Amino acid sequence: MAASPGSEGKSLEFEIRGGPWEALHAMVFYAAVICAILATAGVSRMATGISAVALLFYSILAVFSSPTYLVIIPEEKAVVWERYRFFLPLRRKHPREELEEIVVLESSGAPTEGDEKRSGGSLAYSARVYLRWRGGRKRRVFRSEMSSSPAENRTRAFLVAEALARHLGLPVSYSGQRRMG
Numbered sequence: 001m002a003a004s005p006g007s008e009g010k011s012l013e014f015e016i017r018g019g020p021w022e023a024l025h026a027m028v029f030y031a032a033v034i035c036a037i038l039a040t041a042g043v044s045r046m047a048t049g050i051s052a053v054a055l056l057f058y059s060i061l062a063v064f065s066s067p068t069y070l071v072i073i074p075e076e077k078a079v080v081w082e083r084y085r086f087f088l089p090l091r092r093k094h095p096r097e098e099l100e101e102i103v104v105l106e107s108s109g110a111p112t113e114g115d116e117k118r119s120g121g122s123l124a125y126s127a128r129v130y131l132r133w134r135g136g137r138k139r140r141v142f143r144s145e146m147s148s149s150p151a152e153n154r155t156r157a158f159l160v161a162e163a164l165a166r167h168l169g170l171p172v173s174y175s176g177q178r179r180m181g
Contacts, residue, residue: 012072029059074167102172103130125150127157
């Protein structure tokens with residue numbers, strides 16, 4: 001997720017990665033890889049080779065031409081979901097009145113002071129930030145990155161939650177999730 005520079009009066013924009021759209025097209029990409037392996041192994045070379053190339057280019061186009069953004073408009077106290085599907089925009093505006101709270105969900109392996117010195121990522125810690133609507137529906141606006149350190153992920157989650165709370169006037173609730181196993 002990346003934030004564009006903005007001050008108090010300007011809109012703030014976050015890119016949201018992941019979700020069902022990207023997961024589906026990641027599976028299409030893996031199907032292209034399997035077709036390429038089958039083509040090199042001699043299994044219907046022409047059909048699997050052409051399928052591999054077609055699926056590969058389709059999946060790359062689908063993922064990179066279809067970002068999702070959350071735009072915070074402070075002067076209107078609203079958020080706008082901007083989805084692009086093959087460069088075609090789909091926008092949906094949600095005023096502050098529809099939103100109930102910001103939920104920050106952290107795993108039980110929260111980073112400590114010593115974690116700030118480590119540069120590698122840790123799969124033991126995860127942080128997610130959700131917007132909750134009045135009807136109880138939640139939408140994820142931040143997910144920690146696997147390549148970042150736990151301290152960096154925690155800082156980013158805090159900054160996203162703080163920006164949403166400040167611009168929209170929403171309460172923030174923090175909770176921890178227990179590890180399985």
